[in-house]
Amino acid sequence: MSPELLSTPVVDTAKTPADRAHSRARAARRRKAVVTAARVLLLVAVLGLWELLARTQTIDPFNFSMPSKIWDQIATWVTHGTALGSLGEQIWFTLYEALLGWLVGVLAGVVLGIALGRITFLADILGPYIKVLNSIPRIVLAPIFVIWFGLGPASKVASAVVLVFFPVFFNAFQGAREVDRNLVANARILGASDRRVTLQVVIPSATSWIFTSLHVSFGFALIGAIVGEYIGATKGIGLLVAQSQGTFNAAGVYAAMVILAVVALVAEGLLTFAERRIFRWKPSGSDS
Amino acid sequence: MSADTSPAIELRGASKTFRTPSGGLHTAVRELDLTIGRGEFVAVVGPTGCGKSTTLTLVSGLEEPTQGEVLVAGEPVRGVGDKVGFVFQQDATFPWRTVLSNVMAGPRFRGVPKAEAKRKAREWLARVGLAAFEDRYPHQLSGGQRKRVALAATFVNDPQILLMDEPFSALDVQTRALMSDELLELWEGTGASVVFVTHDLEESIALADKVVVMTAGPATVKHVFDIDLPRPRKVESVRLEPRFIEIYREIWESLGEEVRITRERGAAHVA
Numbered sequence: 097m098s099p100e101l102l103s104t105p106v107v108d109t110a111k112t113p114a115d116r117a118h119s120r121a122r123a124a125r126r127r128k129a130v131v132t133a134a135r136v137l138l139l140v141a142v143l144g145l146w147e148l149l150a151r152t153q154t155i156d157p158f159n160f161s162m163p164s165k166i167w168d169q170i171a172t173w174v175t176h177g178t179a180l181g182s183l184g185e186q187i188w189f190t191l192y193e194a195l196l197g198w199l200v201g202v203l204a205g206v207v208l209g210i211a212l213g214r215i216t217f218l219a220d221i222l223g224p225y226i227k228v229l230n231s232i233p234r235i236v237l238a239p240i241f242v243i244w245f246g247l248g249p250a251s252k253v254a255s256a257v258v259l260v261f262f263p264v265f266f267n268a269f270q271g272a273r274e275v276d277r278n279l280v281a282n283a284r285i286l287g288a289s290d291r292r293v294t295l296q297v298v299i300p301s302a303t304s305w306i307f308t309s310l311h312v313s314f315g316f317a318l319i320g321a322i323v324g325e326y327i328g329a330t331k332g333i334g335l336l337v338a339q340s341q342g343t344f345n346a347a348g349v350y351a352a353m354v355i356l357a358v359v360a361l362v363a364e365g366l367l368t369f370a371e372r373r374i375f376r377w378k379p380s381g382s383d384s
Numbered sequence: 385m386s387a388d389t390s391p392a393i394e395l396r397g398a399s400k401t402f403r404t405p406s407g408g409l410h411t412a413v414r415e416l417d418l419t420i421g422r423g424e425f426v427a428v429v430g431p432t433g434c435g436k437s438t439t440l441t442l443v444s445g446l447e448e449p450t451q452g453e454v455l456v457a458g459e460p461v462r463g464v465g466d467k468v469g470f471v472f473q474q475d476a477t478f479p480w481r482t483v484l485s486n487v488m489a490g491p492r493f494r495g496v497p498k499a500e501a502k503r504k505a506r507e508w509l510a511r512v513g514l515a516a517f518e519d520r521y522p523h524q525l526s527g528g529q530r531k532r533v534a535l536a537a538t539f540v541n542d543p544q545i546l547l548m549d550e551p552f553s554a555l556d557v558q559t560r561a562l563m564s565d566e567l568l569e570l571w572e573g574t575g576a577s578v579v580f581v582t583h584d585l586e587e588s589i590a591l592a593d594k595v596v597v598m599t600a601g602p603a604t605v606k607h608v609f610d611i612d613l614p615r616p617r618k619v620e621s622v623r624l625e626p627r628f629i630e631i632y633r634e635i636w637e638s639l640g641e642e643v644r645i646t647r648e649r650g651a652a653h654v655a
Contacts, residue, residue, distance in 0.1 A: 281446055282476035284464050286541065287493035296489075300480045377480040379523040 161346035169351040179339060180331055183355075189331040190321050191359060193249045197256020198317035204257070205264030205313075206306055213272020213302070214294055226265070234258045235323055242328045252329065256320030260313040267309035271302025304378070307371050314363050318356065390458030392545055392577035393420040393443055398452035399602075400438050411602040412438040415452070418596065418605055425571065425578045427588030429639055430598030431646035436581040437473075439603065440547045443579065444468050456545060466494065469543030469576075471551040477522040477533050484509065484518035486533055490541040508536040511570065528559040532566070539570055546571070546578045553582070564591060564619040572616065585639060589631055590619045597638045600645040607638045 150162035212219040238255040245251035325334025340348025412435035441447040491501035512532040
């Protein structure tokens with residue numbers, strides 16, 4: 097790209113500005129195409145190498161499987177369904193648990209985070225306990241939840257909630273604490289009550305903090321649901337992984353991973369879309 | 385009734401002491417006595433960091449005095465009252481609200497019905513020349529336009545007392561002169577009492593009926609000067625008048641000394 101840019105002033109002295117803008121746009125398009133091509137090439141190379149190494153028995157195909165087998169596995173699941181029922185049902189089950197856990201965790205995190213951020217007395221009392229709870233590796237709670245709530249969705253929702261709650265809580269708390277004091281003073285001068293200050297100043301200014309945590313936390317919700325299913329369930333992608341592992345079907349484990357990645361990416365895309373709608377008031381330069 | 389004859393603002397021996405993060409005590413203002421009449425435009429000048437802004441927060445009710453009394457319209461100040469408007473030094477427009485919604489915020493917070501709040505907000509936006517910008521967000525405006533939004537949002541509440549904390553200090557020189565003229569125009573229709581804090585002596589003389597010179601911190605009133613320049617004034621032309629220059633010299637003699645003290649203290653801190 098840089099050689100073209102360097103050469104343009106010399107070559108284009110006779111050209112009109114419109115021409116120059118045109119050629120610059122073309123260069124930008126070309127660059128984009130090159131980047132995309134390189135990306136695809138990289139993917140093909142990695143998958144091709146994997147396939148090749150597995151087929152030539154350089155790596156053990158039984159343990160490591162190969163892309164073509166993974167693809168076959170996904171195709172079989174899609175067309176003939178899994179051992180647990182149709183693939184869509186498994187995805188929906190996991191997604192349902194993750195979404196429910198995410199919503200509950202986010203709601204609890206935001207409400208408690210804002211409340212503690214606004215009410216210092218409450219923060220002083222609960223602060224140390226929250227720190228202690230946060231220091232527990234919460235994934236170990238998943239087996240306990242299976243014991244408490246059984247094999248149904250409740251135990252997975254619970255493990256998703258505990259994973260989601262803390263990052264959201266800490267961000268909402270921080271967001272409520274870092275509200276511009278000028279804005280609060282201004283709102284009070286303009287006549288806002290404490291409740292109005294919380295609802296119309298603190299919460300809107302904390303939203304950018306909260307949204308940062310929403311991206312991370314949806315991933316956590318999926319982890320919570322999957323781990324819960326892996327430990328004990330009747331349906332879901334996590335169970336699919338566990339079963340594939342139990343039958344030494346490496347391709348099945350990988351296939352489930354691919355499906356999960358797609359689900360997570362779609363969810364992330366929806367979240368970004370929502371964020372753009374909500375943050376119309378922000379200067380567009382900041383989200384680069 | 386005493387409320388009708390009493391001055392707009394009265395500070396009686398007001399002091400304010402803050403606790404610093406390191407645990408020490410910092411006195412921002414001490415034994416401040418100041419009376420501001422109804423409809424008066426008073427400018428407060430003083431060296432940087434002397435406690436001018438603290439005086440405003442005491443009058444506004446955002447802070448309470450550690451000692452002494454603050455009265456607004458004869459009544460002791462308890463919390464933020466509904467008579468007061470405050471224009472801040474930094475941007476205090478709500479970035480997630482449109483221009484119109486920002487100006488509506490005050491009346492809405494005070495329980496004015498939506499339709500009426502909108503009507504009043506539009507009226508004030510037109511007066512500050514931003515009628516065409518009501519759907520914009522603050523980040524889409526220039527600094528001067530944002531300040532106009534802040535003015536409209538303050539005036540829409542019909543404040544009897546208008547507190548301004550170096551409101552135009554972040555603007556460039558031309559915009560600042562323009563905004564000063566606009567402020568005078570807006571104010572002349574309202575009959576509000578104004579306390580305008582600034583470190584710019586020229587600005588204070590051009591705007592005010594009285595200029596209060598504060599001492600180096602902890603601040604207290606050093607001297608009050610009456611400005612007998614006729615109104616209506618135009619900021620750009622008034623400062624070329626001989627009388628203006630005379631007044632300027634007179635006040636600077638008093639203020640310059642405090643500025644020097646502050647500067648020497650600063651130098652001592654650095655050394």
